[in-house]
Amino acid sequence: MLDITGLSHRYEDGHQAVEGVELHVDRGELVSIVGPSGCGKSTLLRCVAGLQRPSAGRISVAGRAVDGVPDDLAVVFQDYTRSLFPWLTVRDNVALPLRRRGLARAERRARALDALAQVGLDATAGKHPWQLSGGMQQRVAIARALAYRPALLLMDEPFGSVDAQTREDLEDLLLAVRGGAGHQGGAGHRGGAGHRRGAGHQGGAGTTILLVTHDIDESVYVADRVVVLTGAPGRVHSDLPVDLPAPRDQIGTRALPAFVRLRTEVGRAVRRP
Amino acid sequence: MNQPARSGPGPGRQGPGARTRPARAGRTAGRTGSLAGRARRPTARARGLTRHAWGRSLLGAAGIAGTLLLVELLARGGLFDEQALPPATSVLARAAEMAVDDGFLGDLWITVSAWLGGLALAVALAVPAGLLLGSLPRLDTASLAVVELLRPVPSVALIPLAILVFVEPGRVERSLVCYAALWPVLLHTLYGLRDVDPVAKETLRSFGFGPLGVVWRVSLPSAGPHVVTGVRIAASVGLVVAVSAELRAGGDGGLGVYLLATQSGGGRPDLMVAGACWAGALGVAANAVLVGAGRRLFPRRAAAGAGP
Numbered sequence: 001m002l003d004i005t006g007l008s009h010r011y012e013d014g015h016q017a018v019e020g021v022e023l024h025v026d027r028g029e030l031v032s033i034v035g036p037s038g039c040g041k042s043t044l045l046r047c048v049a050g051l052q053r054p055s056a057g058r059i060s061v062a063g064r065a066v067d068g069v070p071d072d073l074a075v076v077f078q079d080y081t082r083s084l085f086p087w088l089t090v091r092d093n094v095a096l097p098l099r100r101r102g103l104a105r106a107e108r109r110a111r112a113l114d115a116l117a118q119v120g121l122d123a124t125a126g127k128h129p130w131q132l133s134g135g136m137q138q139r140v141a142i143a144r145a146l147a148y149r150p151a152l153l154l155m156d157e158p159f160g161s162v163d164a165q166t167r168e169d170l171e172d173l174l175l176a177v178r179g180g181a182g183h184q185g186g187a188g189h190r191g192g193a194g195h196r197r198g199a200g201h202q203g204g205a206g207t208t209i210l211l212v213t214h215d216i217d218e219s220v221y222v223a224d225r226v227v228v229l230t231g232a233p234g235r236v237h238s239d240l241p242v243d244l245p246a247p248r249d250q251i252g253t254r255a256l257p258a259f260v261r262l263r264t265e266v267g268r269a270v271r272r273p
Numbered sequence: 274m275n276q277p278a279r280s281g282p283g284p285g286r287q288g289p290g291a292r293t294r295p296a297r298a299g300r301t302a303g304r305t306g307s308l309a310g311r312a313r314r315p316t317a318r319a320r321g322l323t324r325h326a327w328g329r330s331l332l333g334a335a336g337i338a339g340t341l342l343l344v345e346l347l348a349r350g351g352l353f354d355e356q357a358l359p360p361a362t363s364v365l366a367r368a369a370e371m372a373v374d375d376g377f378l379g380d381l382w383i384t385v386s387a388w389l390g391g392l393a394l395a396v397a398l399a400v401p402a403g404l405l406l407g408s409l410p411r412l413d414t415a416s417l418a419v420v421e422l423l424r425p426v427p428s429v430a431l432i433p434l435a436i437l438v439f440v441e442p443g444r445v446e447r448s449l450v451c452y453a454a455l456w457p458v459l460l461h462t463l464y465g466l467r468d469v470d471p472v473a474k475e476t477l478r479s480f481g482f483g484p485l486g487v488v489w490r491v492s493l494p495s496a497g498p499h500v501v502t503g504v505r506i507a508a509s510v511g512l513v514v515a516v517s518a519e520l521r522a523g524g525d526g527g528l529g530v531y532l533l534a535t536q537s538g539g540g541r542p543d544l545m546v547a548g549a550c551w552a553g554a555l556g557v558a559a560n561a562v563l564v565g566a567g568r569r570l571f572p573r574r575a576a577a578g579a580g581p
C-alpha cells in the first residue's frame with residue numbers, strides 16, 4: 001500500500017528533518033510511529049500526503065508514485081484546531097470532504113452524524129468548532145477522517161488532547177475501523193453516544209493507517225508494527241512487529257507478557273539514540 | 274468536557290446570570306444535569322445578550338437626544354446666526370416632511386440607485402479579482418503594492434476626468450462610485466486571503482480537493498469577514514463620492530442636485546441640513562445591513578472574537 005524508499009527532506013532553511021527513511025506498509029496494516037519531539041514524524045506524514053515534496057527519495061501509495069496528494073487519503077493533522085473550519089458547524093465540517101465521494105447531501109449528513117456518534121459527539125453536531133473544548137475538536141477532526149473512509153489514513157498525534165478514558169475508546173475505535181474483522185470488545189463510549197456502527201462499514205480491504213503517537217503503550221496496543229524514529233535528522237531506528245492476539249482489549253491485552261515486553265522494547269528504542 | 278471552550282470574552286459573558294447559573298447546575302447535577310444545563314445555556318445567554326443590547330441602544334439614544342437638545346439650545350439661544358445653525362427641531366421637521374415628498378424621494382432614489390449600482394459592480398469586480406490575484410503566489414504581493422499606491426488618490430479628484438470621459442451625469446456618478454469602492458474591497462479581499470490558515474487549506478487539499486475547491490470552500494469563507502469589512506468601507510466612501518459627483522456634475526436628479534437647489538434663492542439651511550441628514554441615514558442603514566449580514570454569514574466573529 002505504502003512504499004517509502006530513501007526518503008530525505010531538508011527544509012528551505014537548511015534544516016535536515018528526515019534522512020534515508022525506508023518504510024513499507026501493507027494494505028490494511030496499522031503502523032505506529034513513535035519518536036522524540038522534532039524528529040520529523042510530521043514531516044514524514046506531510047511527504048506521504050503529498051503536501052510537501054521531499055528533497056530526495058521515492059514514495060508510492062497503492063503502487064502509484066506520490067506527486068501531489070494521493071487519491072483516497074485522509075489526514076488528521078497535529079494542529080487539529082486549525083484544520084477545522086470555523087465557519088461551518090461540526091456536522092458540516094465532517095460532511096464537507098464527502099463531496100469528493102459524490103454523495104448526495106442527505107447521505108453526506110447521515111454519514112457525518114454517524115461518524116460523530118462513533119467519537120461520542122453526535123450531540124454537538126449543530127455547534128461550531130470554536131464552541132467545543134480542545135479534546136472535542138480533536139474528536140471532530142478524527143470523525144471527519146473516519147467519515148471519509150479513506151484507503152490510507154494518516155494520523156498525527158490524534159489523541160493528544162482527550163482524557164484517558166476517551167483515549168482508550170478512540171484506540172478501540174481505531175482497531176475497529178482498521179477493518180480487522182475481529183475486534184468487538186472494548187467499552188462503548190460514555191454518555192450513551194457510542195452506538196458503534198460495526199467495523200464492517202469499511203467494506204472489503206479496510207483502511208491502512210499510519211499513526212504518529214507519543215504514547216508508547218498506545219503505539220503497541222493499537223498497532224501491527226511499531227516504527228521508532230530517532231531524531232535530528234529523523235531516521236528509522238527500529239521496526240518492531242507487534243504479535244499480540246487479534247481481539248485486543250484494554251485490560252487483557254495490556255496485561256499480556258508479550259505486551260509488557262514490547263512496550264519495554266519500544267521504550268528502550270525511543271530512549272537510546 | 275461540559276464547558277465549551279471559548280476564547281476571548283464573547284458578548285455572551287456579559288449577562289451576570291447567564292454565566293454562573295447553568296455552569297453550577299452542570300457541576301452538581303452530573304451527566305444528565307449537565308446535558309440539561311447545556312440545553313438551557315443558549316437561552317440564558319440570549320437573554321443576557323438582549324439585555325445588553327437594550328442597555329446599549331438606550332445609552333446611544335440618550336446621547337443623540339442630548340446632542341439634539343444642545344444644538345436646539347445653541348440655535349435658539351441666539352449665540353449663532355440662525356442661517357448658520359438651524360434649530361434641531363426644524364431640521365427634523367423638514368426631514369420628516371421630505372420623507373413624504375415625492376420630489377425629494379425621487380432625488381434620493383437616484384442617488385441610492387447610482388450608489389448601490391456602483392458598489393455592486395465594484396464588489397462583483399473586486400472580489401473575483403482579489404481571489405484570483407490573492408491565490409497566485411507572489412502576484413498578491415505585487416498587486417497589494419499597486420493597490421496601496423492607487424488607493425490614496427481621492428476619487429473626488431477624478432470627478433473632472435470622469436465628466437470628460439463619461440459625459441452623462443448618471444454614468445459619471447456610477448463609474449466614480451465603482452472606482453472608489455473597488456479599492457477597499459480589493460484590498461480587504463487580498464489581506465483576507467493572506468490571513469487564511471494554511472493548515473485549513475492543506476486539510477481540504479489532503480481530501481483531494483483541487484485549487485478551485487480550496488479557494489471556494491476555504492479561502493473565500495475564511496476571508497469573508499475581511500471582505501464584508503471592505504464592502505462596509507466601500508459603501509461609506511461610495512456615498513461620499515456619489516453625492517460629491519452630483520454636486521459637481523449635476524444632472525437631472527439626486528441628493529446632490531437637490532442640495533444645490535436649496536442653495537439658490539437665498540438658501541434654506543434647514544433643508545440643506547435635513548438633506549444631509551438623509552444622506553447620513555443612508556450610510557447608517559447600509560452599515561447596519563452589512564454588519565448584520567456579516568454576523569449572519571460568519572457567526573464566529575460575533576460569538577467568539579477571532580475564534581480559537
Ligand SMILES: Nc1ncnc2c1ncn2[C@@H]1O[C@H](COP(=O)(O)OP(=O)(O)OP(=O)(O)O)[C@@H](O)[C@H]1O
Pocket residue numbers: 011012013015016017036037038039040041042043044078
Ligand atoms: N516549515 C519548516 N521549516 C523549517 N524547519 C522545519 C519546518 N517544519 C519543521 N521543521 C523542523 O523539522 C524538524 C522535524 O519537524 P516535525 O514537525 O516533522 O517534527 P515532529 O517529529 O512531528 O515533532 P513533534 O512530535 O513535536 O510534533 C524539526 O526540527 C523542526 O524544527
Ligand SMILES: [Mg+2]
Pocket residue numbers: 041042043078156
Ligand atoms: Mg509533529
